[in-house]
Amino acid sequence: MILSARSLSVARGRVMAVSEVSLSVARGEALGVFGPSGAGKSTLLSALAGQVRARGEVWLDGADVSRLPTERRVQRGLGYVPQGPSVLFDLSARDNLATVLGLARLRADPRALLDEVGLSSRADVPARELSGGERRRLELARALALRPAVLLCDEPFAGLGPRDLEVARAVLAARVRDGLALLVTDHRVAEALALCDRALLMVDGRAVVERPRDDFSSAPEVCDRYLVDAARAPQDPPAARALDIGGESG
Numbered sequence: 001m002i003l004s005a006r007s008l009s010v011a012r013g014r015v016m017a018v019s020e021v022s023l024s025v026a027r028g029e030a031l032g033v034f035g036p037s038g039a040g041k042s043t044l045l046s047a048l049a050g051q052v053r054a055r056g057e058v059w060l061d062g063a064d065v066s067r068l069p070t071e072r073r074v075q076r077g078l079g080y081v082p083q084g085p086s087v088l089f090d091l092s093a094r095d096n097l098a099t100v101l102g103l104a105r106l107r108a109d110p111r112a113l114l115d116e117v118g119l120s121s122r123a124d125v126p127a128r129e130l131s132g133g134e135r136r137r138l139e140l141a142r143a144l145a146l147r148p149a150v151l152l153c154d155e156p157f158a159g160l161g162p163r164d165l166e167v168a169r170a171v172l173a174a175r176v177r178d179g180l181a182l183l184v185t186d187h188r189v190a191e192a193l194a195l196c197d198r199a200l201l202m203v204d205g206r207a208v209v210e211r212p213r214d215d216f217s218s219a220p221e222v223c224d225r226y227l228v229d230a231a232r233a234p235q236d237p238p239a240a241r242a243l244d245i246g247g248e249s250g
């Protein structure tokens with residue numbers, strides 16, 4: 001396993017945002033982490049990346065990196081797309097990529113990366129002027145530019161329309177086929193799950209259940225605590241029905 005966590009815990013004030021979570025991901029494998037808002041998914045990923053103080057162990061490519069800062073984990077092959085913005089807003093899309101490549105002393109063509117995420121025509125646009133979905137794809141390209149062996153991806157599909165989402169999904173799937181170990185969380189469950197080999201449900205900081213992809217959505221814990229069961233979904237409230245009728249007549 002190229003990445004493993006053993007009994008990882010993170011305290012946030014008086015609550016345990018992450019509580020005794022263990023997981024592992026192999027090369028060429030994708031693990032999904034799903035759960036309601038506040039379950040601790042982002043905190044888990046940031047602890048794996050070394051951005052918050054955690055108890056427990058993180059192992060990366062055979063080495064205990066639990067006490068190493070983020071930069072050292074990155075040098076050892078870890079990539080991280082955090083939930084919040086991670087671009088340099090004053091630089092163009094191309095220069096964002098050129099900068100990370102330069103810092104890592106990697107020779108690669110930023111245009112190829114922009115092309116991969118469907119942003120070739122936006123190369124000269126300052127990152128602050130990109131749309132939310134374009135910025136998200138630039139953030140993905142920025143993480144992939146460093147050729148990580150393991151990628152922690154926190155809501156890569158947030159704000160993406162169906163076509164852009166498909167571009168991002170295909171990029172990640174291709175990298176996993178090439179050997180990337182991916183740990184992904186996203187509330188677009190079907191789309192993210194399609195990338196994954198296994199998936200883990202987190203609730204209240206705890207890993208509740210882990211299942212192979214095809215068994216995840218039907219696991220009782222997942223149905224009860226995260227997904228909406230279509231058969232039990234409430235009827236549309238009267239106000240929503242009235243709006244529908246208005247839409248049709250207008």
Ligand SMILES: Nc1ncnc2c1ncn2[C@@H]1O[C@H](COP(=O)(O)OP(=O)(O)OP(=O)(O)O)[C@@H](O)[C@H]1O
Pocket residue numbers: 012013015017035036037038039040041042043044083
């Ligand atoms: N900087 C912080 N200070 C205090 N508490 C925090 C902080 N960041 C997160 N928390 C708390 O930690 C818990 C887990 O938050 P986290 O962001 O990891 O959830 P999440 O599963 O990623 O949710 P979402 O699906 O909404 O992104 C929540 O109770 C949250 O309020």
Ligand SMILES: [Mg+2]
Pocket residue numbers: 041042043083154
């Ligand atoms: Mg989150």
